[in-house]
Amino acid sequence: MKILVLRFSSIGDIVLTTPVVRAIKQQVPGAEVHFATKPGYRSLLEANPYVDKAHYLNSSLRELVQELRVEQFDFIVDLHNNLRTSLIKLQLGVKSAAFDKLNWQKWLLVNLKINTLPQVHIVDRYLAAAAPLGVHNDGQGLDYFIPAEAEVSLTTLPAAFQQGYVAFAIGAQHATKRLPVERIIELCALLRQPVVLLGGPEDAANGQLVEAHFSNRDAEKSQSRILNACGQYSLNQSASLVRQAQFVISHDTGLMHIAAAFQKEIYSVWGNTVPAFGMYPYRTKYHILEVPGLECRPCSKIGYEKCPRGHFKCMRDIQFEPFFPAAPAAAAPASQNRVG
Structure with missing residues (x-):
């Protein structure tokens, strides 16, 4: 069978599709697996041995459809399920299945604070879309493949970081999913x-503020223990730094799921979104840092550029000390220490 998987964004969502891609390739005899996404996510697919061919949506959906039609697919697994993917399926006219986005249940939780969401991770909802192919969850978690040329040698880091460090992914697409700099x-x-701050170029300014704070505080030392790596490395290189970290602190963002692919211990920080949406770290040890019981949370299933109520309590009131009382690897409270 020739099978097309559709998922156009974003980094974390595409990483979360990797169990589906692997299951199809390994469990469907002779399967040829194609993946369609945006060109900005090329690096997520190029080294994946379970993807036989990738297709990219550039400026024209029509051109992509023409490219896909030539392939004569037998089945489409739609892991995005939006208007664009619906148009692709309509025009290709082959058998397909789509994952359930649970939009109505999410609306109830965001707007009425009524939680009817199933306690099912989004990976398992993705896998349900591929169930007509006879695939099942192999229990192997997420995949992330780093090309050899993108591996970062620890010898290129300052000496203080070569014996071990914490990776802190400080970015997120929306401001209400990020801790304030202070x-x-x-x-x-x-x-x-030592702490390596990770993120894109858009996070570099905040990273500089954090690095400068500790550089000034540790001025009597030869070297600061905070390294601002935001915008300094490619995504694959950042993934390499995540893989080599002792543990990872991350907002609800793509690097969190990359850390889960490497089965790192994760301290997962949640602001306006909630783990109940089903996108908490998958099949790895993790700890949830959040403000439980906050009546305005979640205020969105995605995020905002500023807190709608102005107080930003969901991030400003998180208690860090129970998780890091003395040593950074100290166990979290039993109710917060989980394996997803």
Whole structure:
């Protein structure tokens, strides 16, 4: 069978599709697996041995459809399920299945604070869309493949970081999913190990503020224990730094799921979104840092550029000390220490 998987964004969502791709390739005899996404996510697919061919949506949906029609697919697994993917399926006219986005249930939770969402991770909902192919969850978790040329040698880091560090992914697409800079500084101050700050170019300014704070504080030392790597590395290189970290702190963002693919211990920080949406770290040890019982949370299933109520309690009131009371690898409270 020739099978097409559709998922156009984003980094974390595409990483979360990897169990489906692997299951199809390994469990459907002779399967040829194609994946369609946006060109900005090319690096997520190029090294994946379970993807036989990738297709990219550039400026024209029509051109992509023409390219896909030539392939004569037998089945489409739609893991995006939006208007664009619906148009692709309609025009290709082959058998397909789509994952359930649970939009109505999410609306109830966001707007009425009524939680009717099933306690099912989004990976398992993705796998349900591929069930007509006879595939099942192999229990192997997420995949992330780093090309050899993108591996970062620890010898290229400052000496203080070569014996171990914490990776802190400080970015997120929306501001209400990110800790304010002063809270990032507060959290870093509780950690004993050196800390590598990870993120894109858009996070570099905040990373510089955090790095400068500790550089000034540690001026008498030869080297700061905070390294601002935001915008300095490619996604695959950042993944390499995540893979080699002692543990990972991350907002609800793509690097969190990349960390889960490497089965790192994750301290997962949640603001306006909630783990109940089904996108918490998958099949790895993790700890949830959040403000439980906050009546305005979740205020969105995605995020905002600023807190709709102005107080931003969901991030400003998170208690860090129970997770990092003395040593950075200290166990979280039993109710928060989970394996997804």
